[in-house]
Amino acid sequence: MATNDPSVSIGDVSHSTFAIGAHSHAESHHGTTATPGDQELLAAVRELRADLARVRATAQTAELDAALADTEGEIARTGQATPTRRERLRELLGDSQALLGVLASAATLAGLVGL
Numbered sequence: 001m002a003t004n005d006p007s008v009s010i011g012d013v014s015h016s017t018f019a020i021g022a023h024s025h026a027e028s029h030h031g032t033t034a035t036p037g038d039q040e041l042l043a044a045v046r047e048l049r050a051d052l053a054r055v056r057a058t059a060q061t062a063e064l065d066a067a068l069a070d071t072e073g074e075i076a077r078t079g080q081a082t083p084t085r086r087e088r089l090r091e092l093l094g095d096s097q098a099l100l101g102v103l104a105s106a107a108t109l110a111g112l113v114g115l
Contacts (some may be wrong), residue, residue: 034079041086041112047105061099064092089113100110 011052049068052061067088071081081089093099093110101107 018077033074034075037112038075041081041109044105044109044112045072045075048103050111051103051105055103060092060096064096064099067092075101086113090115 030074045068049065049072052065052068055061067085069091071085074085075081088108090113093113093115096106099106
């Protein structure tokens with residue numbers, strides 16, 4: 001027996017925003033755009049994280065990698081790295097002078113955060 005009930009079919013909804021029903025409201029926020037300076041910082045953070053994966057891990061490199069991961073996430077979420085986040089990177093890079101001499105990516109990042 002066939003029915004005449006209305007039906008709704010929703011296909012792929014990735015990166016979509018929709019609302020259904022009376023008085024519904026849909027609002028979408030799909031990431032933010034980083035400033036050119038923060039885009040450069042993000043690229044340097046990613047490069048240093050990749051380089052850190054190629055060196056012998058220590059407590060110091062693990063702490064630096066964790067701070068880099070936090071910075072990467074913050075820029076991806078908000079479009080910028082806060083001054084306190086930048087200060088933390090300066091501290092960790094300042095404590096890693098030997099690393100700055102070995103990894104060009106560490107020296108690049110140090111320059112970007114003002115070390």
